[in-house]
Amino acid sequence: MTQRVGDGARALGDLSDDLVNRPGVLPGKAHGWFRTWFGKVWQVRGGGLYALGYALTFVYLEVTTVLGDLAAAESVGQFFTSEIVEFVFRFLSDSIINLVKSLIWPIHFLQMSPPWGAIGLGLAFVIFPMLLKKPIERWLFGQDTAE
Known part of the structure; x- marks a missing residue:
């Protein structure tokens, strides 16, 4: 549980950094986020x-x-x-x-x-x-x- 919270907080920090400093990379990362989410939904x-x-x-x-x-x-x-x-x-x-x-x-x-x-x-x-x-x-x- 602690690992998941830490991973989530790290991902949120990375997202914030990208949103402010490198907004052009978000579309490329969104594909990976969707694929990860969809993979979890697929399995569950x-x-x-x-x-x-x-x-x-x-x-x-x-x-x-x-x-x-x-x-x-x-x-x-x-x-x-x-x-x-x-x-x-x-x-x-x-x-x-x-x-x-x-x-x-x-x-x-x-x-x-x-x-x-x-x-x-x-x-x-x-x-x-x-x-x-x-x-x-x-x-x-x-x-x-x-x-």
């Missing part, structure tokens, strides 16, 4: 279509939440000065809601267009292991891990 959620759906749903919901909050702000300066604390707490609560919504992503998929949602989800569960699982595992973990 079972490494299949459910894990992929969870990750994509969570990222989509988080991005739309942040963009919605930024669009609702009257100005960028006001957003960063007066509303930053409110934004953080609202973002945390929205993140918890997004986490729950991401866990039940198949239900949202089924409700999109009955009965086509059910048919599409069934086909995805059959086709995903044959076509996408191995390339995703190679991207996440390298050649040796994908079976």
Whole structure:
């Protein structure tokens, strides 16, 4: 636990340093951060279509939440000065809601267009292991891990 906290604090310090001194390196590092996060989600959620759906749903919901909050702000300066604390707490609560919504992503998929949602989800569960699982595992973990 202490190691994880130390690693997190070190990563936050590196992020702050890069943000201030070398903002151009952030896009390159973001790929590695996403890959690390997605690899953890992949392993925790079972490494299949459910894990992929969870990750994509969570990222989509988080991005739309942040963009919605930024669009609702009257100005960028006001957003960063007066509303930053409110934004953080609202973002945390929205993140918890997004986490729950991401866990039940198949239900949202089924409700999109009955009965086509059910048919599409069934086909995805059959086709995903044959076509996408191995390339995703190679991207996440390298050649040796994908079976």
